[in-house]
Amino acid sequence: MEKFHNNPRKWIMFVGEGGKHVDQRLVIRQGITNIVAESYDSSGQGSPEPGCRPIEFVRIEADHDPSFHGWSTHYKTSDWVVDRVEEYPANMPGLQDFDEIVVCHCKYSPIDAELQPMPARIVSLDSFGGDQEAFDRWKEAQKEPVSV
Amino acid sequence: MPEPRYDSARNVSRHAAATNEDCQRMAARYGWLLEDVEDTEDPVLPKDCVFKGKTEFPKAFNELAETEEDQD
Numbered sequence: 001m002e003k004f005h006n007n008p009r010k011w012i013m014f015v016g017e018g019g020k021h022v023d024q025r026l027v028i029r030q031g032i033t034n035i036v037a038e039s040y041d042s043s044g045q046g047s048p049e050p051g052c053r054p055i056e057f058v059r060i061e062a063d064h065d066p067s068f069h070g071w072s073t074h075y076k077t078s079d080w081v082v083d084r085v086e087e088y089p090a091n092m093p094g095l096q097d098f099d100e101i102v103v104c105h106c107k108y109s110p111i112d113a114e115l116q117p118m119p120a121r122i123v124s125l126d127s128f129g130g131d132q133e134a135f136d137r138w139k140e141a142q143k144e145p146v147s148v
Numbered sequence: 149m150p151e152p153r154y155d156s157a158r159n160v161s162r163h164a165a166a167t168n169e170d171c172q173r174m175a176a177r178y179g180w181l182l183e184d185v186e187d188t189e190d191p192v193l194p195k196d197c198v199f200k201g202k203t204e205f206p207k208a209f210n211e212l213a214e215t216e217e218d219q220d
Contacts, residue, residue, distance in 0.1 A: 003177050004177065005178070007179050009176055037183075039181055039184075041181040042175050042176050042178075042179050042180060042181070043180060043181045043200070055183055055184075055200075057184055066189045069188070070162075070195075070196035070198075071186040071196075072184075072186060075160055116159070116160075118160070118162065118198075119159075119160065119162055121163060121188075122163045122164065123163075123164045124163065124205065126163070126165075126170065126173070126174050126205075127166065128166060129165075129166060129167070129170050129173070138192060
């Protein structure tokens with residue numbers, strides 16, 4: 001895969017600590033996890049630091065438009081704040097899927113964060129995994145009038 | 149207290165994708181930070197890749213990107 005940078009690839013997990021706040025929020029496939037957020041970071045920026053907060057995605061049903069939105073309608077600064085950070089570098093740099101795994105242990109500290117509306121989605125050649133024909137078909141389909 | 153270097157709450161951008169793996173590839177290819185992948189009701193591009201910040205393609209690729217708002 002062609003890359004336009006030489007940044008390391010990090011898997012960053014924000015792990016909630018603190019009992020009931022975790023259990024109330026997090027269920028995956030009927031199991032319970034304490035991962036409150038996660039990101040895949042190829043930006044080359046430093047790892048999260050104590051005091052920072054991940055993003056939280058919110059769905060307001062009254063605002064949800066299936067033709068525009070995915071699951072979330074808004075996003076905001078999370079109620080979880082990073083308390084301590086652990087970094088696990090790859091033992092075979094350059095030969096593994098991730099150059100580093102970062103675990104951010106978080107405390108629950110709710111704030112009155114402003115809700116930001118989710119932006120419009122961008123469609124590009126990369127949306128189709130580089131399939132130019134599929135992208136061209138999609139562009140043509142957008143030009144077709146809707147019959148009523 | 150100085151502002152933390154990492155603050156993922158500034159803004160986000162969304163890119164349509166066919167698969168979760170396409171989202172991962174975009175992040176790895178362009179040096180972006182992938183915050184979230186969500187399902188949509190779009191049968192052709194059923195995934196939303198949510199990236200930190202205002203993501204921009206390298207200059208040669210800019211003309212290939214179109215937002216859904218441009219189609220209105």
